[in-house]
Amino acid sequence: MTMNNEMDISRRKAMGLAAAGAGGMVLGSPLHASAVKAGKAKSVIQIWMWGGPSHLDTFDPKPDAGSDYCGPYTTPIETNVSGIRIGQKLPLMAQQADKYSIIRSMTHGINGHETASYVTQTGRPVGGDVYPCTGAVVSRFKGVDAGYNGLLPPYIVLTKPQGRFSESGFMGLRYKPFATGGKPSASPFTVEGVIQKGITQARQRDRRELLAALDTYGKKLDGNAQFEQMNMCKDQAYELILGDAGKVFDIKDEDPKLRERYGNANSDFGASCLIARKLVEAGVPYVTINYTGWDTHKKHFDIMNNKLTELDRGFSTLLDDLDQRGLLDSTIVWWGGEFGRGPKIQWEAPWNGGRSHYGKCFSHVIAGGGFQGGHVIGSSTANGTEVADRPVYPWDLIGSMYEQLGIDPNAQLPHPQGLDVRVCATEEDGITMGGRLREIMS
Amino acid sequence: MTGIKTGGKVLAVAFLFGAVLTNTFAVQQASSAKIDRLVLAKLQEKGIPPSDLCTDEVFLRRVYLDVIGTLPTKPEAKRFLSSNGVNKREILIEELFERPEFADYWALKWCDLLRVKAEFPSKLWPNAVQAYYRFVRTALYQNMPYDDFARTMLTSSGSNFRVAPVNFYRAMPQRDPAAIAGTVALTFMGMRSDGWSDEKRMGMAAFFGQIGYKGTAEWKEEIVFYDPSKKFCYPDSEKPVVPQLPDGTVVEVPEYSDPRMVFSDWLIGSRVFSDNMVNRIWYWLLGRGIIHEPDDIRADNPPQNPELVAFLSQELVKSKYDLRHIYRIILNSKTYQRASIHNQRNLKDEENFSRYYTRRLDAEVLIDAICQITKTTETYSSDIPEPFTFIPENQRSIKLSDGSITSPFLDLYGRPPRDTGYIAERNNTPSAAQKLHLLNSTHIQSKILQNKALLGLVYTKVKGKNKPKLTWLEPHEAIENMYLTILSRYPTAKETNTAIAYIRESGLNRNEASVDLVWALLNTQEFIFKH
Numbered sequence: 001m002t003m004n005n006e007m008d009i010s011r012r013k014a015m016g017l018a019a020a021g022a023g024g025m026v027l028g029s030p031l032h033a034s035a036v037k038a039g040k041a042k043s044v045i046q047i048w049m050w051g052g053p054s055h056l057d058t059f060d061p062k063p064d065a066g067s068d069y070c071g072p073y074t075t076p077i078e079t080n081v082s083g084i085r086i087g088q089k090l091p092l093m094a095q096q097a098d099k100y101s102i103i104r105s106m107t108h109g110i111n112g113h114e115t116a117s118y119v120t121q122t123g124r125p126v127g128g129d130v131y132p133c134t135g136a137v138v139s140r141f142k143g144v145d146a147g148y149n150g151l152l153p154p155y156i157v158l159t160k161p162q163g164r165f166s167e168s169g170f171m172g173l174r175y176k177p178f179a180t181g182g183k184p185s186a187s188p189f190t191v192e193g194v195i196q197k198g199i200t201q202a203r204q205r206d207r208r209e210l211l212a213a214l215d216t217y218g219k220k221l222d223g224n225a226q227f228e229q230m231n232m233c234k235d236q237a238y239e240l241i242l243g244d245a246g247k248v249f250d251i252k253d254e255d256p257k258l259r260e261r262y263g264n265a266n267s268d269f270g271a272s273c274l275i276a277r278k279l280v281e282a283g284v285p286y287v288t289i290n291y292t293g294w295d296t297h298k299k300h301f302d303i304m305n306n307k308l309t310e311l312d313r314g315f316s317t318l319l320d321d322l323d324q325r326g327l328l329d330s331t332i333v334w335w336g337g338e339f340g341r342g343p344k345i346q347w348e349a350p351w352n353g354g355r356s357h358y359g360k361c362f363s364h365v366i367a368g369g370g371f372q373g374g375h376v377i378g379s380s381t382a383n384g385t386e387v388a389d390r391p392v393y394p395w396d397l398i399g400s401m402y403e404q405l406g407i408d409p410n411a412q413l414p415h416p417q418g419l420d421v422r423v424c425a426t427e428e429d430g431i432t433m434g435g436r437l438r439e440i441m442s
Numbered sequence: 443m444t445g446i447k448t449g450g451k452v453l454a455v456a457f458l459f460g461a462v463l464t465n466t467f468a469v470q471q472a473s474s475a476k477i478d479r480l481v482l483a484k485l486q487e488k489g490i491p492p493s494d495l496c497t498d499e500v501f502l503r504r505v506y507l508d509v510i511g512t513l514p515t516k517p518e519a520k521r522f523l524s525s526n527g528v529n530k531r532e533i534l535i536e537e538l539f540e541r542p543e544f545a546d547y548w549a550l551k552w553c554d555l556l557r558v559k560a561e562f563p564s565k566l567w568p569n570a571v572q573a574y575y576r577f578v579r580t581a582l583y584q585n586m587p588y589d590d591f592a593r594t595m596l597t598s599s600g601s602n603f604r605v606a607p608v609n610f611y612r613a614m615p616q617r618d619p620a621a622i623a624g625t626v627a628l629t630f631m632g633m634r635s636d637g638w639s640d641e642k643r644m645g646m647a648a649f650f651g652q653i654g655y656k657g658t659a660e661w662k663e664e665i666v667f668y669d670p671s672k673k674f675c676y677p678d679s680e681k682p683v684v685p686q687l688p689d690g691t692v693v694e695v696p697e698y699s700d701p702r703m704v705f706s707d708w709l710i711g712s713r714v715f716s717d718n719m720v721n722r723i724w725y726w727l728l729g730r731g732i733i734h735e736p737d738d739i740r741a742d743n744p745p746q747n748p749e750l751v752a753f754l755s756q757e758l759v760k761s762k763y764d765l766r767h768i769y770r771i772i773l774n775s776k777t778y779q780r781a782s783i784h785n786q787r788n789l790k791d792e793e794n795f796s797r798y799y800t801r802r803l804d805a806e807v808l809i810d811a812i813c814q815i816t817k818t819t820e821t822y823s824s825d826i827p828e829p830f831t832f833i834p835e836n837q838r839s840i841k842l843s844d845g846s847i848t849s850p851f852l853d854l855y856g857r858p859p860r861d862t863g864y865i866a867e868r869n870n871t872p873s874a875a876q877k878l879h880l881l882n883s884t885h886i887q888s889k890i891l892q893n894k895a896l897l898g899l900v901y902t903k904v905k906g907k908n909k910p911k912l913t914w915l916e917p918h919e920a921i922e923n924m925y926l927t928i929l930s931r932y933p934t935a936k937e938t939n940t941a942i943a944y945i946r947e948s949g950l951n952r953n954e955a956s957v958d959l960v961w962a963l964l965n966t967q968e969f970i971f972k973h
Contacts, residue, residue: 237882
């Protein structure tokens with residue numbers, strides 16, 4: 001009883017209905033038992049740093065590079081792990097460093113948002129088919145195809161879809177995320193379709209009866225497979241509208257102190273982190289927080305002064321909260337954007353102190369779900385311009401996550417034209433491999 | 443037809459127009475009848491009885507949605523339903539061809555096929571998208587013969603900004619000759635070259651081995667041209683590939699002549715060229731190809747009705763590649779005009795066209811219809827910097843030129859990402875998430891709240907006063923308006939009674955009750971599906 005199409009299909013099969021007519025390929029081929037093993041991780045929370053955050057100002061500070069590189073941020077701070085220092089605007093994250101590891105040698109060399117977003121989120125080189133991103137793959141292998149039967153959709157995005165490329169790639173609509181829309185910090189958070197202001201439950205029921213009475217044509221086509229499928233979707237939708245599952249999006253009854261730690265009352269990022277924790281607690285396998293505003297070509301440091309503080313509160317509290325509840329061991333938290341930002345600050349007009357796109361070297365952070373904390377993987381050169389050692393490509397990171405989730409890297413992905421395509425890219429796809437993150441995988 | 447109640451002048455024009463139409467009708471009727479004979483023969487062979495013909499109200503809504511991707515307005519619905527003309531269906535079809543929305547809607551379908559999108563995985567960029575889109579839409583608006591349309595795209599050279607059809611060769615993720623040949627096969631032959639032998643694939647690729655691309659000083663300008671200095675060789679060898687047509691003919695292309703010309707001459711003369719086109723149109727209008735899937739034409743995937751494909755194909759050639767002729771003869775056929783309501787023996791038929799197959803409205807058509815009904819607009823945006831793209835507030839989504847311009851609604855309802863050009867990219871399969879949105883989103887609810895007139899609140903003149911007063915229409919009148927606006931038909935007595943009872947007995951105020959009525963009609967199967 002989920003809202004996802006996959007369930008519709010399996011129900012339809014159970015009812016012995018024919019496959020849908022126009023364009024209705026049945027992509028949801030059943031999974032082989034071997035495709036998913038019990039992994040250490042059950043869920044992923046992805047903090048997507050939309051636009052590309054500066055690595056120098058966050059997790060790879062370079063205080064000795066001079067003001068052309070670090071601007072005002074010249075005093076990185078010690079963390080609770082000896083020998084690891086991070087950006088001075090992240091004091092709360094510094095207290096959680098034992099819970100996460102920093103990859104300072106991420107690289108793909110692409111400086112365009114679309115292509116970089118694609119490569120970073122799919123772990124695939126560009127060219128040929130458009131592959132699904134991690135959320136869609138996890139929703140295939142840990143979602144309803146694999147026995148997930150929660151009422152909530154298996155892949156949820158707070159709040160807006162990606163937009164730069166199609167998240168589910170060739171796997172199509174069935175594996176698209178459910179995008180909440182709305183404003184997470186508002187009360188109520190009007191999750192599109194689930195929570196609406198001003199319609200009482202009694203009126204919802206009256207409406208439902210009215211609709212049944214007025215669906216004249218629908219009744220004339222009793223037995224029509226498509227209409228039946230739509231009716232089943234409607235029944236599933238009503239389970240969520242009239243049931244309690246949607247309450248997971250409501251944070252007004254959370255401990256105010258905890259709420260405060262996540263962020264200011266109007267911080268959508270803070271509220272999103274808290275909601276993400278609740279969703280994972282409710283069993284949702286994949287949650288993406290699309291955190292916008294990191295494409296800082298201009299006014300970079302003004303923006304950073306505010307945003308890093310918000311990031312610091314939300315991210316650090318999320319890690320701590322997951323840990324306190326015993327969820328961190330089974331939840332991967334993945335932080336990063338499509339690239340870093342130019343290590344050398346553009347002081348000249350029209351940027352007047354901005355940072356450009358930078359795909360040659362950047363940082364990602366990974367925590368939980370079997371990934372050990374308190375480590376740094378790889379390093380960048382003195383000014384953060386190049387990878388100095390241990391390059392990590394997006395496919396290395398994503399392949400490591402799949403391994404922790406128990407997803408077979410060689411399992412087949414459903415393809416609309418029936419092509420033989422696999423979960424992970426290999427050297428045969430013409431890529432250089434940096435290797436899985438064995439250093440921190442337990 | 444307009445001008446029924448107006449002066450003699452308009453009537454005279456209408457009369458002349460009618461004479462022209464009568465002539466067209468005779469030709470078209472014979473062809474439509476032939477379609478029906480071929481379809482019926484197949485049905486008889488299989489022992490499937492066809493459904494009855496659909497009613498006027500069903501036809502009206504269906505033909506608007508299928509031909510112009512647009513819901514009839516209330517006045518349009520009233521006019522058609524009250525007309526007693528014998529040929530009123532034929533006349534309506536002709537009127538729809540002349541509507542600007544005809545070109546809008548078919549440009550949308552074509553741009554899906556041609557992957558018209560500013561960024562990722564194809565990289566057209568906004569300015570070239572505008573040029574290309576304008577070319578496609580204008581061609582459809584002017585009913586450019588299909589052979590010219592295809593040839594222009596396949597053989598043009600020049601700047602992506604100034605010679606728009608060259609963008610055909612830019613709107614693909616990969617530009618190596620084999621990838622280009624694959625795109626040409628998919629687009630104009632409905633074939634998937636990845637299933638072909640290496641010899642066949644390479645042979646066709648050789649015709650596209652001398653396409654050059656070069657930049658200019660202008661930002662994002664690119665020239666596509668014939669580059670005789672280019673050689674297309676087998677991998678890891680110096681041996682040039684000999685051009686070989688998909689039918690196996692080896693061709694010698696004279697030196698310094700563009701092999702694309704040779705290929706398009708062959709293509710346009712080939713059966714698969716016209717088969718592909720008529721089969722796509724059939725699929726677009728009837729929801730299922732005679733060859734299924736429409737972009738999987740191959741020897742071992744025969745048409746469900748070979749004679750029907752052959753006939754339509756021949757009609758396309760005979761009409762000098764007049765696409766509207768094919769639309770016309772299909773739309774006027776009894777086959778197209780069958781009811782979607784099944785009889786006792788054709789419920790399971792999904793491929794013989796014994797009934798009109800129901801289909802969910804396309805994402806773009808659905809949101810446009812909701813906007814038209816509620817008199818509201820949508821916000822569309824693109825993540826690509828679009829210096830050349832202005833999106834007006836009242837933008838209809840069927841008119842969006844660029845696949846990179848989108849909205850959460852379009853994403854949710856399965857608008858194709860325009861990655862590949864495959865038909866399967868458009869996904870109209872219902873999902874619970876879509877249903878949630880229509881049943882219970884703030885987005886839809888706030889739209890319903892905005893059209894007060896639709897809810898029944900109208901300004902009426904008060905005797906002796908200048909200022910009109912807002913008053914509620916009589917419930918039955920308001921309900922009739924809702925039905926005509928949303929479902930393009932009059933309500934039945936039973937429906938009116940149900941609705942009036944809801945207004946009187948639900949315990950809600952008139953405004954809330956009316957909102958719920960509009961909400962209910964928007965959520966009926968009748969509204970969400972083409973039927």
